[in-house]
Amino acid sequence: MDSTEIGLWGVPLAMLGGAIRVSTPFIFVSLGEAITERSGRINLGLEGTLVFGAMTAYAVAVMTGSPWLGLLAAAAAGLCFGLFHGWICKFRGVNDIAIGIALMLFGSGLAFFFGKPFIQPSAPDLPAIPFGGWSDVPQVQAALNVNVLFLIGAALAVFLWWAFRNTRAGLILRVVGDSSDAARAMGLNPNTVRLLATGLGGALAGIGGAYLSLYYPGSWTEGISSGQGLMAVALVIFARWNPLGCFAAALLFGGAGALGPALQSVGVTQGYYLFYAAPYILTLIIMIATSSPSRSLAGAPGELSITK
């Protein structure tokens, strides 16, 4: 009965809940990518890492019964992918964007290869905290059922924002990202810093993948990501490499992603597929609106190839 009582209010409410639910993988991938891009490299392969992380987390959770072990395994797998990207890009003539595309295909292929037996069984979910207990309306309760990873992601965004400007590691990262020559003059090895930054970015993307398969949508299928890792990369540019901006943009994207299911839940079935394209269209519009041929992007790391 409650569902008819709140009527169309269900749409914004479902979008709020959806924004929180859908945004979590965006938060992790975009924070990871922000670290990588701040070091002066771009890793488009996070899409593949996300899919492989989702598969790894699900498989390990099925086999051990612990979603947390699954999460850890996904982070480790993501770390491996990231370190591989970081290592191979140090060679002369190896293009970081092209390697990213290759790893996108390779990560997805590898995930489908090993993930086949895990499409059927069900894995334990990551826990959520019910913040909506005060309300009797089930939609409100559903919307405010917040997964712990969302909270960790929010805390991580604040921490990274602080760490980028206030810690030694943050300074080193920014120097390497802005000028390899300056970094070498300071006695830093840019390749090592980028290797670690890309590895860390991969690990965070793996955690994002674990969220996908262990919480929402909460199962392992081959279409589990469909470009979320890539959108997160675009989102980092939109957020101007600022972790707090990444968090806000991820929420916005989550809301756009929740538009389709939210409208469907109140019975709108026309143009179903077009609403599902909303996050992609939003990303594109934001990219068009925030890019300009005449000025370089404010806050862009100087060594980043994608903004040159």
Add this chain to the structure above:
Amino acid sequence: MADTVSSAGAPAMFGAKSYPAALEWIARRAEAFVIPLAALIVGMALFSLFIALVGKSPVQLYETMWRGGFGSWFSIQNSLSRAAPLLLAALCVALPARLGLVVIGGEGAIVLGGVAAAAMGVATSGAPAFFVVLAMGVAGLAAGGIWIGAVGALRHYRAVNETISSLLMAYIAIALMNHLVEGPLRDPASLNKPSTEPLAEAYRIGNIPGMDVHWGLVVGVIACILSWLLIEKTRWGFAARIAGGNVRAAQVQGLAVGPLIVGFTALAGGFAGLAGMLEVAAVQGSANASLAAGYGYTGILVAFLARHNPLAIIPVAFLLGGIDASGGLIQRRMDLPDATVLVLQGMLFVVILFSETFYGRFKAFNPDLWQRPVLLKGTA
């Protein structure tokens, strides 16, 4: 300055030993064959290791792959059929690459080209077959051309990164196709698999005489040859190569870089759209979700393996078409997942990109370095 110029030329002029010109000619070109071939072999060796690690026999795998893709006339025809869309999808990557752009959203142009062609086929139904097929081809070309041309325009006039925007637009294109074939363009008779109205038999594109391969293969090969001529033999191709090397330099030279980028990306997208049209007119008979079969993504790999050379795309597309074609047999005979082929493709892709680092490192490929540098020391 003058000193270094003369000393660089010195070995050739005063060289104690002179090598036959033919040998130098071969050596200069051998690099572009030997390095990709070696990378291919290394990639396949790594894949053998992977297959051995999951407990299967690599020998049996390659044997099965050979049988499924290249071993008989039947399997060769199957591979050629799969190569047809790959040729066009690879051009969608290779042409913009000459301008220094990495466009990876060919899948979107294929899908929309297919839908536009199917809609055109239904709309012109009743007209002579030649006219209908031509109109479908133009529709496919136009839809794909507009889609990827827009990516190029955004790149040049708004500085939107083309790699990300093209892939985003591929997802949008697939959503658009799903919307159209399940909504406005849906044939009510298609129940399980929403499709557009089927093309009349008279408007289907048939097979090349004597082969079980449709005419799309010929279209693809012609497109590759034309693209090669465009890049190597015309002033537009020359301008594109300059702009691909250095945009600023091209602009200083007075080249119209904007129209060049939009033109090349539109042509590239048009070829991919044509691949979609051929899928509809020669294979599916209508537009449906099968259009998004991943040719656009395999096409990326084909283009990179061919190092964006349109002529090299022809054999590489055949090779990867064969690997694709053997996927089913590998799955049945060896009890491996269908994604096995994707893993191989991913490995080849990574190794091929890694091999870029070896260009210019081997003395054997550079006749200028064959002479002992003794003379250089003497003159300097």
